[in-house]
Amino acid sequence: MVKAVEGLQAFIARCIAIIHGLPAHLQAALNLRLLKSSAILGALVIALRVVLSRSRSKYRRDGSEGSARSEYDIVIVGGGTAGCVLASRLSENPKLRVLLIEAGGSSVHNPLSCVPGLYYKFFHTGFDWDLSTEPQDHAASKRKYWPRGRMLGGCSSMNAMIFHHGAPSDFDEWAAMQKGQEGAAGWKYDTFNEYFRKFEKFHPSKDYSLVDTTLRGSAGPVHVGYFGNESDTTRVFLEACHHAGLEHNPDFNTAKGTLGSSKVLTFIDSRARRVTTESAYLSPEVLARPNLVIATHAQVTRILFETAEGKAPRAVGVQFKNRKGDMFEVRAKKEVVLSAGATHTPQILMLSGIGPAEHLASFDIPVLVDHPGVGAHLMDHPVIDFVFRDKTKSTMASMSHDPARHGKFSLASTAKALLWFAQYRLWATGPLTTNVAEAAAFARSSDASLLAKAGVTLPTADDLEDSTSGPTAPDIEIFFTPMGYLSHGQVDFPQGHYFGVHAVLLRPTSTGDVKLRSADPSASPIVDPKYLATRHDVTVLVRAARIIGHIANSPSFSSILDPSGSSDSTGLLNHNIAQQSDAEIEKIIRDRVETLYHPTCTARMAPKEDGGVVDPLLRVHGIDGLRVCDASVFPTITSGHTVSPTIALAERAADIILVSCKE
Numbered sequence: 001m002v003k004a005v006e007g008l009q010a011f012i013a014r015c016i017a018i019i020h021g022l023p024a025h026l027q028a029a030l031n032l033r034l035l036k037s038s039a040i041l042g043a044l045v046i047a048l049r050v051v052l053s054r055s056r057s058k059y060r061r062d063g064s065e066g067s068a069r070s071e072y073d074i075v076i077v078g079g080g081t082a083g084c085v086l087a088s089r090l091s092e093n094p095k096l097r098v099l100l101i102e103a104g105g106s107s108v109h110n111p112l113s114c115v116p117g118l119y120y121k122f123f124h125t126g127f128d129w130d131l132s133t134e135p136q137d138h139a140a141s142k143r144k145y146w147p148r149g150r151m152l153g154g155c156s157s158m159n160a161m162i163f164h165h166g167a168p169s170d171f172d173e174w175a176a177m178q179k180g181q182e183g184a185a186g187w188k189y190d191t192f193n194e195y196f197r198k199f200e201k202f203h204p205s206k207d208y209s210l211v212d213t214t215l216r217g218s219a220g221p222v223h224v225g226y227f228g229n230e231s232d233t234t235r236v237f238l239e240a241c242h243h244a245g246l247e248h249n250p251d252f253n254t255a256k257g258t259l260g261s262s263k264v265l266t267f268i269d270s271r272a273r274r275v276t277t278e279s280a281y282l283s284p285e286v287l288a289r290p291n292l293v294i295a296t297h298a299q300v301t302r303i304l305f306e307t308a309e310g311k312a313p314r315a316v317g318v319q320f321k322n323r324k325g326d327m328f329e330v331r332a333k334k335e336v337v338l339s340a341g342a343t344h345t346p347q348i349l350m351l352s353g354i355g356p357a358e359h360l361a362s363f364d365i366p367v368l369v370d371h372p373g374v375g376a377h378l379m380d381h382p383v384i385d386f387v388f389r390d391k392t393k394s395t396m397a398s399m400s401h402d403p404a405r406h407g408k409f410s411l412a413s414t415a416k417a418l419l420w421f422a423q424y425r426l427w428a429t430g431p432l433t434t435n436v437a438e439a440a441a442f443a444r445s446s447d448a449s450l451l452a453k454a455g456v457t458l459p460t461a462d463d464l465e466d467s468t469s470g471p472t473a474p475d476i477e478i479f480f481t482p483m484g485y486l487s488h489g490q491v492d493f494p495q496g497h498y499f500g501v502h503a504v505l506l507r508p509t510s511t512g513d514v515k516l517r518s519a520d521p522s523a524s525p526i527v528d529p530k531y532l533a534t535r536h537d538v539t540v541l542v543r544a545a546r547i548i549g550h551i552a553n554s555p556s557f558s559s560i561l562d563p564s565g566s567s568d569s570t571g572l573l574n575h576n577i578a579q580q581s582d583a584e585i586e587k588i589i590r591d592r593v594e595t596l597y598h599p600t601c602t603a604r605m606a607p608k609e610d611g612g613v614v615d616p617l618l619r620v621h622g623i624d625g626l627r628v629c630d631a632s633v634f635p636t637i638t639s640g641h642t643v644s645p646t647i648a649l650a651e652r653a654a655d656i657i658l659v660s661c662k663e
Ligand SMILES: Cc1cc2nc3c(=O)[nH]c(=O)nc-3n(C[C@H](O)[C@H](O)[C@H](O)COP(=O)(O)OP(=O)(O)OC[C@H]3O[C@@H](n4cnc5c(N)ncnc54)[C@H](O)[C@@H]3O)c2cc1C
Pocket: 077, 078, 079, 080, 081, 082, 083, 101, 102, 103, 104, 147, 148, 149, 150, 151, 152, 153, 154, 155, 156, 158, 159, 160, 161, 162, 163, 164, 298, 299, 300, 301, 339, 340, 341, 342, 344, 345, 348, 596, 597, 598, 599, 629, 630, 631, 632, 641, 642, 643, 644, 646
């Protein structure tokens, strides 16, 4: 079967090479025929790949089998970003019997996950928990779509692949918030950085030779590099950033800090495939370990406890159901670890009787431990998308308006997609290697000289609260996408070419919550991020929009801006942003705010009296045998993208658990 696929690929390669060698007029004449045969061959390759991936998936146990045995040492709930790391690291100890339980299936051979530019195709599918927020009181009362990965690798299997630590002071702040509890110092950047390096295998690039490779990880399972697409418009954006005063930072991810601008480092390997925690940590060798069992399509419904007079309740196992709804129970001799992510971890805790007592009582859930912090302090990064019409008509910008994406069949767009697929398969290049958000800039809203360049004079006694984690940490991110979109791609644009510049609020002061909708585990939790509830948050975003206006007016940027965008009547384009008043910009912000997909802090690491749910060793306060390890334990949100801190956190958690199992 493998040979058949390779044979087909070689045949396509030969056809394309021959066509490329012909004179231009013959190439044009053959174009249509090539497209048609590519379409048929491409479809065959995809079909064969699907068959192959099915046969390779045999090593995983479907949840319908229940569990091969009913007792393990450690039961991990949620095989997402953090869960896969834990399962792999903990099962390195052959004496520990580890069970990983995941609600979804594998994604490791799924083209929508592997091919970097296709991840948005997962939205609203069975691989997505497909959540929506409550109507947002401060954002035009709209509900906001929240995608969350429901598969092995979790959100790492469907995210935008940006590798980013955040600011070093974010982690010093994490440590300081623990007020000297045991294990607190290990979260300081100096120490925690070892775990970032532990998971990373950096691939140097001659195009990014200023990266100091001695500061990057070199031996971890997670391959990162600059292999993804870099569009011409992305390069222009970076020139414009330089012009606006956002200096080039050769590497966002070092102790030197993250301010400045650059193409982003990505979780894309040398063959232009997405790297997920499933693909990196659950290798065939790891899956072959006799002490590791992975149950897929198995949804945990609650944690099981033993209680004894005068002792803290002890987690002793979990209950889960398979796709048919059959219920199973497994026991955990040593520990249960929750890694179900920032929306589902608090849901499982509450369904198990750990959460705000009054809220649990309203669903007749017996209260095991009154924990007001469970589901509280939800923090996310709000993003505002600004869209511009591209006069260069670049290939990537044409992806903004893709009729095929909206279900309208067109031979031309299907043929184009198949050609891109062939280019991707044969040379690992082209539009499909994009991570979409190709470049970024990080800045501070209190940077008077940066804002002065953008025409904003900050008040001399600026009373805007400084919510950053330190004097060199950002609270604004501006990123560039070589295609334009609004509302996660759900808004149709008139035929044309567009790109996007996006403003992110990195350190919001608005916080929200996750609550139960019902005592039924199948019901989605209620998520309410309370976007833009504070004046601070709107003010920082207005300042970010001013910087974007300055970028848009720079000489380099005007070389790609289609002037017709200035007389846009659709209300979708932002060519005139620099001329708009603060009030007009605020209206756009409240109307367009969306998630950057970074919910955190819903079972935060902090002393219980400060609303904490876990201690610095990730143990749930007041319960034995139960830890949480995922983005819900962030004490506060980092000023950057959240997957790298989650992987590093899981690496540290594995060390903590392995030590505790020896004791
Ligand atoms: C579209 C998108 C783009 C993003 N882009 C980036 C980016 O470019 N860079 C970046 O740094 N971050 C990005 N993020 C955020 C980042 O991926 C997440 O913060 C991170 O992956 C969260 O990891 P986690 O382990 O906390 O949760 P998850 O990865 O969500 O894992 C939770 C797992 O638990 C499973 N689960 C939930 N409930 C149950 C249950 N009851 N029983 C069994 N299993 C259960 C889920 O199916 C899932 O597999 C993005 C996220 C999304 C969705």
